[in-house]
Amino acid sequence: MTGISKRFGPVQALRDVGITVRAGTVHALVGENGAGKSTLMKILAGVYQPDTGAIEIGGREHCFASPAQALEAGISMIYQELDLAEHLTVAENIFLGAEPRGRLPFTVSHKHMAAQAAELAQRFSFDIDPAAKVEDLATGDCQIVEVLKALRHNASILVMDEPTSSLSEREAKRLFEVVRRLRREGLALVYISHRLEEIIDLADEVSVLRDGLLVHCEHAAKLDIPKIVHYMVGRELTDFFPTRTAQIGDGLVQVQGLSSEAGIRDISFEVRRGEIVGMAGLVGAGRTEVARAIFGVDKRTAGQVILDGRELNIGSPADAIASGIALLTEDRKRTGLCIELPCSWNITLPNLGHIGFKPFIKPSRESRIAEEAGSRMAVKWSSPQAPAGSLSGGNQQKLLIARWLLANSRFMIFDEPTRGIDVGAKTEVYGLLNKLAEEGKAILFISSELPELFGIADRILVMRRGQLVGNLVTKQTTPEEVMHLAAVAERTL
Amino acid sequence: MNKFVRQLLPFGTLTLLIVALSALEPDTFLTTQNFSNVLSRSSYSGIIAMGMTAVIISGGIDLSVGSMMALSGMIAGLVMTQHGSVIPTPGLMVLGTLVGMGMGLLCGLLNGSLITLLDLPPFIVTLGTMSAFRGISYVINKGMMFDVPTYTFLGEGKIADVPVNVLIFLIIVLAAFFLLRYTPLGRYTYAIGSNRQAAYHAGVNVKRNLIAVYAITGLFVGIAAMIATSRTVSAQPTAGISLELDVIAAVVIGGASLSGGRGTVIGTIIGTLLISFLRNGCTLLGISTNIQLVVIGAIIIGAVALDQAARAKAETA
Incomplete structure (x- = not known):
């Protein structure tokens, strides 16, 4: 992505931001709340259209008018709030909108769907039951369903927004394994998180956003937590704060x-x-x-x-x-x-x-x-x-x-x-x-x-x-x- | 300005209707007798519509009002006739009227309590009580009605040439208008219907208010039941079947939103009168009741469609 800018009314959410995500790597995106991380990723996923700038994938320039077009181009996004149909099974969720057809018109072949879901899970060695209902799954397993959904779309770029925010330590560890496996499979991953330990542990490259600007981009190996924190908050305190005049009492x-x-x-x-x-x-x-x-x-x-x-x-x-x-x-x-x-x-x-x-x-x-x-x-x-x-x-x-x-x-x-x-x-x-x-x-x-x-x-x-x-x-x-x-x-x- | 035009729309339709009918049937339509009849006939559904207006503003619905009216009437009839054994005396009639109104209030309290304390959707609760109230109405006298031949005051009585039931209708209208506009209860009802969470965070006791709204509706139904009983000089377990739909239609034609937060007493009156005059006009013109149903259906959809179009225009402007 190069030269991306986006304005919402009076707020300049992004200013000339460019990042490069390489296949087979994990690219972490960090910044304070409101720094523009989500906006940037929503532009990548076709939810928003940038005012200026371009998206290039594998040497071809793209301009997404809708999330469907981004999906078509191999970009999948997993939001913080998971986006699953709770009452349906794992397999049904994975194939939502693209169900394998049955022999009769307008029917769905549940047999084929289950078989294909199982095959997909096996290929990436995920341990999950395609027939289980999503509402019965732990949050960590729901994340895996989201990942499988993305893989079914043949995603080459996968964006994960705060995937660990609602996971337990153990579930988070399992998710890191999944992320590493996807990286080995050659996917390009964008990983947004507030938990800096995870970033240091997992990411190959780190980009820091602040107030809609890209302030730093470096190999994770050369960074440590204090440095990242410094880039995240390091701005001048402007002078629009009043002089405090109140008497503090009891x-x-x-x-x-x-x-x-x-x-x-x-x-x-x-x-x-x-x-x-x-x-x-x-x-x-x-x-x-x-x-x-x-x-x-x-x-x-x-x-x-x-x-x-x-x-x-x-x-x-x-x-x-x-x-x-x-x-x-x-x-x-x-x-x-x-x-x-x-x-x-x-x-x-x-x-x-x-x-x-x-x-x-x-x-x-x-x-x-x-x-x-x-x-x-x-x-x-x-x-x-x-x-x-x-x-x-x-x-x-x-x-x-x-x-x-x-x-x-x-x-x-x-x-x-x-x-x-x-x-x-x-x-x-x-x-x-x-x-x-x-x-x-x-x-x-x-x-x-x-x-x-x-x-x-x-x-x-x-x-x-x-x-x-x-x-x-x-x-x-x-x-x-x-x-x-x-x-x-x-x-x- | 836009808002004004929007509110004028049902009123304009009503005026147009009256003018048209006056021109077509000057001898039968444009008479005091006919107008008095129409008002009297719409008095009980109009009274119930006042309660329904508050319920719908609060974002709810009450499907049980028709059954509730039958039940209140039957209980009143039971008391007045001492289980069918006597012709009602004045004392028994007063007692029966109070008991009938009390029954309505009680039914409303039950609806409100089930909705708030069990946290169930109003549609479901009142769908259930609609069935239950009707069942009890039949059980009371084994499916038979109670004849109350002497109970004519509310149905036929007049004070200074105005039917008593029309006067009661007027009083209820004023009470509902005052309640919704000038009391915290009314204000909170709008707030709850508009945004229940926001109302709660602003310190509104949402549950207590909702119970009050359904209870008041119940009381209004109880009053309406007594008028209906008096009009037919009998308490009938089949009274008010599908009345809820007429009442909801009147409220919606009057500009209330089924998603809550919007609706006025004036609008509902216009909606009620529109339906009543339409029925009256069709009858005078010799149009069959079957066609009346089609026309009323078209008016409901048309009114809401126009209202929505005006709203969309106001929002983009």
Whole structure:
């Protein structure tokens, strides 16, 4: 791939990126969340079309208008979220859309299908039962089904996006064997992972992406983990962060030994009045789950949350809001907005009680309140009655922030508040966080972008695999140390 | 502006229909008597449609309303006639009416509880209770009806020349309008239907709200059952068969979305009246009931298709 660029609205996702993947090698692609890895691979797989640049395979230039065309050219992709029909068998999944025909028209020959699937599995010596239903398989075996599916398409290039993120150690080891076998068979493999140990172990070459740019490409043998981390995070902290002016007071929130059904274990930390505590970690490290456990979405299995000296018994978000906790969720489409409802309704939704709208809503006052709340965040809307879905992404985010400002909570959790919004809006969000801290609120700020954590947070908590592995004072640590804790280190607390 | 036009569409169709019928059949259609009849006849399905509007806004469906109406009526008839042994006295009629309404409320509570506590799809739960309620209606008097010859007030009574059932319809309409528009319950119903997860994360007690919505619908069905019983001066176990489809059609023609989050009381009234006047017009013009079914079917599909087209245009604009 050469000179690939791609822009999504105001965001330049990729800038002139070129990588070369050789047959019979494993090429690792690393970078922070949002660095452009997935976008690059989706361009390779025909999901997106690049604005500029070219894809060349075996000396022939290609331009894929759809994933089907990429598949045709021998490119298969295995996504992090596996893409299998759960209720069908292994063989049926492998041959989905290309079932061997039976003797009668419109029929499928299950006999031939099973035989061909078994033959395929045997050729690559995978131990898997073609007649088993996918829903009965372990995640590791599902990966193998995906690999077989790709091989059935005669893939010459196989892209694997975070294949080990949901595997146990043992299953992961087995997958590495599979990857090595495929490499011996002469396939070109692209391997995306956050687990740097795996990369060093498995890859022949490593490409590092950062902010849509290819910053480094080298043989894996010449690299080590600290070097990779350095390339991943090594950027200048820009100056759009406000000067922190808040007075840090006494402890407002204590989280003690918190565990939840979602897999976080024994999380303890404190947030003081006026303090912004950042939370770093890789995707799947359990940061969002900490927020959900505090907010009463996931069931707590152990531990407690103490606010202002009082132990809270939170069983639902309604309890949490009533106790003075706010959560801006990371996924505004799924858990944030009601897109067909008016902006004003979205703002007042969790606030009907304390703005005096129980038992009755007063529509004209509601418009006024929404107008005020919206203008405080400078939300751009045609009117407060416009449906929330008519706003741009950044403005939707501001709308939700306006909602929680109106709630006037003492402890505010922001989960990825700057995801998918442009730089200008980001700066506004940072300024706002600072202002809220100034008002004496305690803030937990979850982010995947290290620069913004270092730019705004007083302390940084680091999560890894459901546990808290670091509690660092921002001024006394480095991005390298945080990334090292998040990606590699064993528990150090 | 677009939204306004969209809401005008069913209203325009209704006006057009009335004007056309007035021109075609001025002597029989355009009379107070006929209008009063049409309103009276649509009163009970209209009352149920008010509940159904809330259910559909919440993203659910209630298929059991027809059976529930039969069951509520039968229980009321059972009480009024003391199991078929007496002609209802005023005291028994009042008691029976209250019990019938209470039965509706109870059935609604059952629907809501099964849906939320067992976390089952509303379609499945109410498909089940639709069958069960009907079965119980038959069991109560071994498939026979209860005659209530003296129970005529709700069916034929008038206050200042307006049928009592039309007045009750009006009160229920106002109550539903107020509930959906001016109370947190109504607001939360829209939010749940629009995005249940988002509503939950904003502190809405989703389960309690849904139970309330189905319970209120049950109460409305109970009230409708009493009007239906009075109109036929008998409680019939076969009452309201396939009524749920008429009611759902009225709500959908009125612009509600079966995927939730959208719908209005005004729209549903227009939908209800559209169906009623269509039936009335066809009858006056001597068009067979069989053809009426075809016409109503076409209107449902046409209304939703037009609504969707207008919506798509609004979104790309």
